[in-house]
Amino acid sequence: MDALVLCGGEGTRLDAGEKPLYEIGGEPMVGRVLDALDASGVETVYAAVTPQTPGTRAYVGDRATVIDTAGDGYVADLTRALETVGEPAVTVAADLPLLAPEHVDGLLDRERSTSVCVPARLQRALDIRPDSARQVDGEELSPTGVNVVGSGEDRIDRRWDARLAVNVNYPSDATVAERLC
Numbered sequence: 001m002d003a004l005v006l007c008g009g010e011g012t013r014l015d016a017g018e019k020p021l022y023e024i025g026g027e028p029m030v031g032r033v034l035d036a037l038d039a040s041g042v043e044t045v046y047a048a049v050t051p052q053t054p055g056t057r058a059y060v061g062d063r064a065t066v067i068d069t070a071g072d073g074y075v076a077d078l079t080r081a082l083e084t085v086g087e088p089a090v091t092v093a094a095d096l097p098l099l100a101p102e103h104v105d106g107l108l109d110r111e112r113s114t115s116v117c118v119p120a121r122l123q124r125a126l127d128i129r130p131d132s133a134r135q136v137d138g139e140e141l142s143p144t145g146v147n148v149v150g151s152g153e154d155r156i157d158r159r160w161d162a163r164l165a166v167n168v169n170y171p172s173d174a175t176v177a178e179r180l181c
Helices: 029-039 054-060 074-085 101-105 120-125 171-180
Strands: 002-006 045-049 065-068 089-093 112-119 134-136 139-149 151-158
Touching: 002 029, 002 074, 029 045, 029 054, 029 089, 029 101, 045 054, 045 074, 054 065, 065 074, 074 089, 112 120, 120 139, 139 151
Parallel strands: 002 045, 002 089, 045 065, 112 151
Antiparallel strands: 089 139, 112 139, 134 139
16 A cells, blocks of 8 residues: 655644644654654555645655645645545655554554544643544544545544644644653
8 A cells, every 4th residue: 555645744833834844853853754654554645735835746756656646635635646646545644753663563454544633631731722623432532643545434533643743733732742752
């Protein structure tokens, strides 16, 4: 299965330029994500970039097959990129600096669409603000930014893993990522 890294973030909430290039542990977040994907069992790594992320495009160019998208938002850019990558595919947000190969390898046998989520209470315990939590079977879950886009109705894969709970959107999230790094 192939992997697609979504690299369109402008970093406005971080107030730090292109979000994928924001450094955690001395390395751009997208570099840390690419390291995890390179060490996993994915076949080919693609990176979807936008006109707002030219530095990211240059950075990932030697490490992934670059797909140019319009920067019209997450869903529109994902849809455009999947036209090239195909399905099923693992998708990963570039702002998951603690992603590990085992997070990805555990998804590679999936054909069905899957959203990897963590309990919002784990994020709160880490001082991370859940951005888009929703109730699933009586528990508040937050999407991690790791998914399988495939066939069928979306399935939830619940994980209790601090590394997946840290999606860096704010400076306070970056502080937590640095601490866990």
